[in-house]
Amino acid sequence: MNGVSPPASVARARDDILARIAAAAASVNRDPSTVHLTAVSKLQPDEAVDAMLAAGQRRFGENRVQEATRRWTPRRSGYPDLELRLIGPLQTNKAKDAVSMFDVIETLDRERLAASIADACAKLGRRPQLLVQVNTGEEIQKAGVPPRDVDAFVRRARETFGLKVSGVMCIPPVGEPAGPHFALLANISRRHGLEVISMGMSADFELAVRFGATHVRVGSALFGARPGT
Ligand SMILES: *Cc1c(COP(=O)(O)O)cnc(C)c1O
Numbered sequence: 001m002n003g004v005s006p007p008a009s010v011a012r013a014r015d016d017i018l019a020r021i022a023a024a025a026a027s028v029n030r031d032p033s034t035v036h037l038t039a040v041s042k043l044q045p046d047e048a049v050d051a052m053l054a055a056g057q058r059r060f061g062e063n064r065v066q067e068a069t070r071r072w073t074p075r076r077s078g079y080p081d082l083e084l085r086l087i088g089p090l091q092t093n094k095a096k097d098a099v100s101m102f103d104v105i106e107t108l109d110r111e112r113l114a115a116s117i118a119d120a121c122a123k124l125g126r127r128p129q130l131l132v133q134v135n136t137g138e139e140i141q142k143a144g145v146p147p148r149d150v151d152a153f154v155r156r157a158r159e160t161f162g163l164k165v166s167g168v169m170c171i172p173p174v175g176e177p178a179g180p181h182f183a184l185l186a187n188i189s190r191r192h193g194l195e196v197i198s199m200g201m202s203a204d205f206e207l208a209v210r211f212g213a214t215h216v217r218v219g220s221a222l223f224g225a226r227p228g229t
Helices: 006-027 046-054 065-076 092-101 111-124 147-159 179-192 205-210
Strands: 036-040 059-062 083-086 104-108 129-133 165-169 196-198 215-218
Touching (some): 006 046, 006 205, 092 111, 104 111, 129 147, 129 196, 147 179, 165 179, 179 196, 196 215, 205 215
Parallel strands (some): 036 059, 036 215, 104 129, 165 196
């Protein structure tokens, strides 16, 4: 043991990431307060999440509806300013659970899902913020709307399903430089007037900030390696 209590080391890790975000923003003359840290807590132990809450972090990303529900249902009421973001793929049969649990769904990527989310919003009287996941690398195995279809997809989501789409997110292909993908996503967001740009993970969040990210999704650089990985 090094004598440092977990909350102290967690707070330090968070301060470090926030400082790096601020420095990256300043390096391109962006106001650091326009960049937001999403702490990706998927697969992390509850104690690590509680330490992050104690350090002041309120914006968290989870990739599974069930895991998020188990973890956050008992914690929600203690933190009125909590912001939970779904960053993993969403099945239509979980749309209702997702709409009731999350404040932001970052992975809207097909019409059937848009329909299910719209239905759940009407039933539950909740309207989470929605981001369209864009498959910037046009990878066959990856979720997301191809760049050329974003325009039509956003229009359909708004006009046919009455959804409010506020932004875009992407996960660049593994093993490729991320810069061109970040540039493409930032371009798409500008073209469609979608203000929220979720991009950048532990390995490349500073680059994402330089390309215009409004939200970076940082897991392992913040919490340490996910158990079992
Ligand atoms: C797991 C995950 C992250 C965080 O990844 P790290 O490399 O641990 O920062 C970010 N975004 C998505 C969509 C993820 O699934």
